[in-house]
Amino acid sequence: MTATRVEAERTLLAGPVVIDASVAVEYLVAISLTAQAEALFRSVVDQDVELWAPDLLYPESVSALRRLLRLRAIGPQAAETAVGRLSRLPLTSTGTGSLMMRAWELRQAVTPYDACYVALAEALRVPFVTADRKLIRALSNREIRAVYLGDLS
Numbered sequence: 001m002t003a004t005r006v007e008a009e010r011t012l013l014a015g016p017v018v019i020d021a022s023v024a025v026e027y028l029v030a031i032s033l034t035a036q037a038e039a040l041f042r043s044v045v046d047q048d049v050e051l052w053a054p055d056l057l058y059p060e061s062v063s064a065l066r067r068l069l070r071l072r073a074i075g076p077q078a079a080e081t082a083v084g085r086l087s088r089l090p091l092t093s094t095g096t097g098s099l100m101m102r103a104w105e106l107r108q109a110v111t112p113y114d115a116c117y118v119a120l121a122e123a124l125r126v127p128f129v130t131a132d133r134k135l136i137r138a139l140s141n142r143e144i145r146a147v148y149l150g151d152l153s
Contacts, residue, residue: 014049015049015050015126016049016050016051016052016124016126017040017049017050017051017052017121017126017127017128017129017147018051018052018053018117018120018121018124018126018127018128018129019040019051019052019053019057019091019117019128019129019130020053020057020060020114020117020128020129020130020131020132020135021053021056021057021060021061021063021064022064022130022131022132022149023037023040023129023130023131023149024037024053024057024061024086024089025061025064025065025068025082025131026131026149027040027041027089028061028065028082028085028086029065029068029074029078029079029082031068031073032150033131033149033150036149036150036152037131037149039152040129040149040152041089041090044090044091045090050092051089051090051091051092052091052092052093052094052120052121052124052126053091053092053093053094053117053120054093054094054095054096054099054116054117054120055093055094055095055096056096056113056116057091057093057117058086058087058093060113061086062083062086065079065082065083066079094120096116098123099115099116099119099120099123102115102118102119102122102123103115103116103118103119106118106119109138109139109142110135110138110139114132114135114138117130118139118142118144118146121144121145121146122143122144126145127145127146127147128144128145128146128147129146129147129148129149129152130146130147130148130149131148131149131150133148136148
């Protein structure tokens with residue numbers, strides 16, 4: 001494990017973090033980073049970590065689950081179970097209305113959807129965790145602390 005990964009873990013497990021739909025989906029269905037997502041969600045109980053997300057996490061997660069179902073990456077029962085578990089995730093969600101101005105300001109770097117997660121992390125002054133490598137690269141020159149889910153153990 002690299003020093004960067006160790007430092008990322010310590011920082012993340014010390015307080016609140018913002019997660020996006022990619023992290024929720026990794027937790028809900030077995031994809032490639034499920035173990036890391038499970039560890040992050042377990043830290044909510046074990047280490048008093050708070051997970052935050054804009055409320056668009058819910059429809060974005062359902063959309064991703066629908067796509068996985070259409071691609072036959074998951075079966076109908078797994079998709080339905082995941083959708084049922086989605087509303088019970090241990091996270092605090094917030095509306096996106098107050099995030100719109102900052103999301104607009106980020107339009108050159110990321111999509112408006114991704115910008116809502118970034119704006120929330122900035123507003124809360126906490127790290128942002130995603131399973132989206134492309135998004136991590138897009139945020140590499142920003143002040144936000146963006147952490148790739150795969151770098152957690």
